[in-house]
Amino acid sequence: MVRSTSTEPSAGSPANPIPLPKEKKFLMRYYRGERLPSPMGGYLDVLGIREGDGGLGRVLFECNVSSLRFVLMIPRATRTETEKVKKLLEAGEDLTCPRHGPFHRLSKVGKAWVCPLCGVAYGKGG
Numbered sequence: 001m002v003r004s005t006s007t008e009p010s011a012g013s014p015a016n017p018i019p020l021p022k023e024k025k026f027l028m029r030y031y032r033g034e035r036l037p038s039p040m041g042g043y044l045d046v047l048g049i050r051e052g053d054g055g056l057g058r059v060l061f062e063c064n065v066s067s068l069r070f071v072l073m074i075p076r077a078t079r080t081e082t083e084k085v086k087k088l089l090e091a092g093e094d095l096t097c098p099r100h101g102p103f104h105r106l107s108k109v110g111k112a113w114v115c116p117l118c119g120v121a122y123g124k125g126g
């Protein structure tokens, strides 16, 4: 499952976090703000959230039992989500994350509106 070669940093090291499965139930738990169970037992603590390529989000975790690093890729915004954010923007209302709910505001990063918890860009402008 986890490949490692002599030329790459070992899987689970800070330079080479292990990708978590892109399972919907996993993402749903993350959006609800729940702690995610670690594949190694124990739980995953959030270390940081980055913007990935092309509007993706990347959440970095550390397993509290093994100290291995994991990364969860958050799918980019759907057309429905960007349209929802665009409407809020046009109406002059607070922009909130379509996945995290009405209590999580989007932050302006450059020209994009990004959820600080997903790392996903949901819209541009404003």
Ligand SMILES: [Zn+2]
Pocket: 097, 098, 099, 100, 104, 115, 116, 117, 118, 119
């Ligand atoms: Zn979010």
